[in-house]
Amino acid sequence: MNWKSIFTIARKDIKEASQNKAVWLPIVIVPAIFVLIMPAALILGFSTAATAIENPMSDPDFAMFLDRMPAFMTELIRGLDERQSAIMLLLGYLFAPFFLIMPLMFSTVIAAESFAGERERKTIEALLYTPATDAELFTGKVLAGFIPAVLITLVSFAAYTIVLNAMAYPRMGRLWFPLPSWYPLVLWISPAISLLGIAFTVLISVKTQTFMGAYQTSGSLVLVVLALLAGQATGVIYLSVLVGLLIGMVLLVIDAVLMYFAVRIFNRDKLLVTSG
Amino acid sequence: MQHAIVIENLSHCFNSRYALKDLSYEVRQGEIFALLGPNGAGKTTTIRLINGLYTPTAGSISVFSMDSVRHGSQIRQQTGVLTETSALYERLTARENLRFFGRLYGMPESLLLKRTDEILEFFALKNRADERVGVYSKGMKQRLALARAFLTHPRILFLDEPTSSLDPESTQQVHELIESISRQDENTVFLCTHHLEEAERLADRVAILHSGRLLALGSMDELKRQFNHGIWVEVELLQPMESTSSISLMRGVVNAQIEGRKIRVQVAEEAVIPALVAQLVAQKAQVMSVKPQQVSLEDIYFKLQADVREGVA
Numbered sequence: 320m321n322w323k324s325i326f327t328i329a330r331k332d333i334k335e336a337s338q339n340k341a342v343w344l345p346i347v348i349v350p351a352i353f354v355l356i357m358p359a360a361l362i363l364g365f366s367t368a369a370t371a372i373e374n375p376m377s378d379p380d381f382a383m384f385l386d387r388m389p390a391f392m393t394e395l396i397r398g399l400d401e402r403q404s405a406i407m408l409l410l411g412y413l414f415a416p417f418f419l420i421m422p423l424m425f426s427t428v429i430a431a432e433s434f435a436g437e438r439e440r441k442t443i444e445a446l447l448y449t450p451a452t453d454a455e456l457f458t459g460k461v462l463a464g465f466i467p468a469v470l471i472t473l474v475s476f477a478a479y480t481i482v483l484n485a486m487a488y489p490r491m492g493r494l495w496f497p498l499p500s501w502y503p504l505v506l507w508i509s510p511a512i513s514l515l516g517i518a519f520t521v522l523i524s525v526k527t528q529t530f531m532g533a534y535q536t537s538g539s540l541v542l543v544v545l546a547l548l549a550g551q552a553t554g555v556i557y558l559s560v561l562v563g564l565l566i567g568m569v570l571l572v573i574d575a576v577l578m579y580f581a582v583r584i585f586n587r588d589k590l591l592v593t594s595g
Numbered sequence: 596m597q598h599a600i601v602i603e604n605l606s607h608c609f610n611s612r613y614a615l616k617d618l619s620y621e622v623r624q625g626e627i628f629a630l631l632g633p634n635g636a637g638k639t640t641t642i643r644l645i646n647g648l649y650t651p652t653a654g655s656i657s658v659f660s661m662d663s664v665r666h667g668s669q670i671r672q673q674t675g676v677l678t679e680t681s682a683l684y685e686r687l688t689a690r691e692n693l694r695f696f697g698r699l700y701g702m703p704e705s706l707l708l709k710r711t712d713e714i715l716e717f718f719a720l721k722n723r724a725d726e727r728v729g730v731y732s733k734g735m736k737q738r739l740a741l742a743r744a745f746l747t748h749p750r751i752l753f754l755d756e757p758t759s760s761l762d763p764e765s766t767q768q769v770h771e772l773i774e775s776i777s778r779q780d781e782n783t784v785f786l787c788t789h790h791l792e793e794a795e796r797l798a799d800r801v802a803i804l805h806s807g808r809l810l811a812l813g814s815m816d817e818l819k820r821q822f823n824h825g826i827w828v829e830v831e832l833l834q835p836m837e838s839t840s841s842i843s844l845m846r847g848v849v850n851a852q853i854e855g856r857k858i859r860v861q862v863a864e865e866a867v868i869p870a871l872v873a874q875l876v877a878q879k880a881q882v883m884s885v886k887p888q889q890v891s892l893e894d895i896y897f898k899l900q901a902d903v904r905e906g907v908a
Contacts, residue, residue, distance in 0.1 A: 327698040331684070338686040445682035445743070447648055449699040450672040587648045587667075 320458065324451045328459025332433040333467055339436075341531070342428050346467075349424060350475040353417040355482060358410050362486040365402045384408075389557050395498065406487050411498045415558050416548040418501075420541055421475060422509045426468035426516035427537040433460045434524040435533035438590070447587050457585045461517050468513040476505045503563030511570035516540055518577035525584050599624040599751055599783040600645060605654035607640055607807075614640045615807040617654070622751075625781040627773065629794035631896060632804035638787040639679055640807075642753045645785075646671055658751070672700065675749030677757055681740035685729035689720055689739050692728060693746055700747045714742045717772075719765075733760045741769065745776075751783045752776060758793060773797055795892040803899055810899045815892060822895045825849045825861045827888040828868055832856050833881035845874060 336342045385408075392412065396404040437443045446456065476497075483496040497505075520537040527533045547566075550556035558566075600622040607615045615637045622628045630638050643649050645656055647667020656663040658670045684692050690711055697707040715721040718738040728736065737760045744752060754773070758766040774797060776782050788794050794801055795815060803811040811818055836858055839851035847867035851860045860871060868887060875882055 321701075323701075324699055327695065331687070331695050334691075335684060335686050440685070441680050442682045442684055444678050444680075445676075445696070445740075448646055448671060448674070448676040448678070449696060450668045450701070451699050452668050588650055591643065591648055 325459040329462040332463030422472040422513040426464045426513040430464035430517040430520035431534035436530035464517045507567035514574040521581040597624040608652045626799040627784040629798035636804040637807040675744040676753040677744040681736040831883040
């Protein structure tokens with residue numbers, strides 16, 4: 320494998336993607352909402368809530384959630400007042416799946432641009448006439464989706480950490496974030512789910528000839544994360560460190576299977592036949 | 596003469612439909628080889644097969660003694676291809692496009708910088724080299740796509756319709772470039788074109804395809820000998836002739852027709868023309884001019900394609 324060629328392809332794809340508004344707009348807007356606007360608004364809301372009605376801890380659904388909570392979470396909020404508990408549970412726990420939606424979205428939008436977009440614009444043929452092997456082309460394009468997805472997620476995580484600690488400091492009186500379960504989430508599950516998004520998009524790109532088509536279809540993967548979000552909110556699944564490690568492991572196995580099929584379909588013969 | 600490309604019993608199918616059927620020919624090193632044929636004849640498929648983009652259904656291709664299936668990457672390292680569509684990255688600049696492809700060919704950075712400047716200058720794109728390709732005119736894009744194909748000094752250059760969408764000046768420039776590449780550097784040019792005059796002007800040898808089958812192959816002289824039995828001579832007279840019977844009986848004359856003050860005579864070879872003139876003078880015909888009609892590639896091409904349609908070839 321010629322790694323210089325691989326990084327040349329990845330760099331070119333990232334540069335091209337960065338000049339497509341349909342790609343970079345969601346990459347800017349979604350983290351801005353999940354990382355800055357929503358946490359800031361919620362912390363402000365909790366901190367200034369004057370009555371019990373405005374306090375989420377008095378919500379009956381939330382009360383049910385608190386009743387079902389496992390011991391490690393009860394431990395987290397021991398000794399905290401209602402508002403501190405609300406901040407910790409909502410932003411330190413229930414918000415976690417948003418950090419899976421982001422890498423998934425970033426990786427699929429760039430992969431759709433890189434794989435389907437290149438065929439849509441008919442630039443793939445010139446690329447196939449270069450000495451780069453099928454494996455190098457594939458790896459370069461996978462990295463073009465993977466590297467920005469993981470990096471932007473890490474940057475978003477750093478920004479989220481700063482926002483939470485800075486804005487909630489007057490109420491919490493200490494630097495309380497990140498919680499332990501976030502480390503496997505950001506460092507283990509998030510890269511795995513980025514790869515899942517890329518492999519899925521490559522498979523879809525064989526049948527879907529346009530960037531938008533591939534992006535929209537691969538967007539259905541968000542359902543997996545929404546299921547996790549719903550699971551957490553209803554108390555079916557709790558994202559502890561151990562559960563996080565297990566989810567990451569399962570995702571990597573699924574990644575390996577999907578990548579196996581993606582590699583098999585990514586060859587010059589098939590790419591040219593299906594691109595007409 | 597060494598062969599750059601050797602094609603043996605090559606067939607290629609798409610979904611059980613033959614795109615190419617049992618082709619065998621060689622392309623010599625240093626020659627300009629033109630592949631002609633209507634749309635769907637198999638020209639682009641041939642280029643893709645030679646460069647190892649497809650695996651042939653049957654037969655084999657070797658390029659500089661390397662098998663196209665097993666050594667595709669090494670073969671592509673030595674070729675440059677101008678694709679049918681310009682296939683440029685329109686969100687990148689011309690310079691970024693060239694540097695991207697140069698890097699994939701493993702060109703050292705310093706050489707790539709120098710070569711990029713040279714080639715942009717040559718194709719009159721240097722002044723706009725840092726603009727996004729999306730804003731270029733069709734002709735500029737075609738010039739840039741050509742620049743990309745020439746960038747690495749390939750040993751074999753594949754050109755699929757190189758002068759489509761170029762103005763006459765640029766076309767002339769590209770023709771000169773193609774000739775110089777072949778003559779000076781001993782590099783091979785594999786040209787697919789619809790412009791028959793272009794092929795006639797540039798090509799050392801020509802192959803004519805129809806529906807994946809090879810109809811003809813050879814130099815212009817060889818094709819003329821093979822497909823045109825004789826030379827047409829147009830003789831202009833001061834007064835119309837009444838009959839061509841004495842001309843038709845001459846040795847070496849295949850056919851003779853009267854067209855007003857002109858007669859058109861088909862002779863077996865050039866050597867018959869002086870005898871023909873002498874015969875006319877002997878018959879007191881007042882000869883104004885004698886014009887042997889050169890058979891063009893276009894004549895041969897359309898004759899072959901018509902033969903196929905009529906089921907002769």
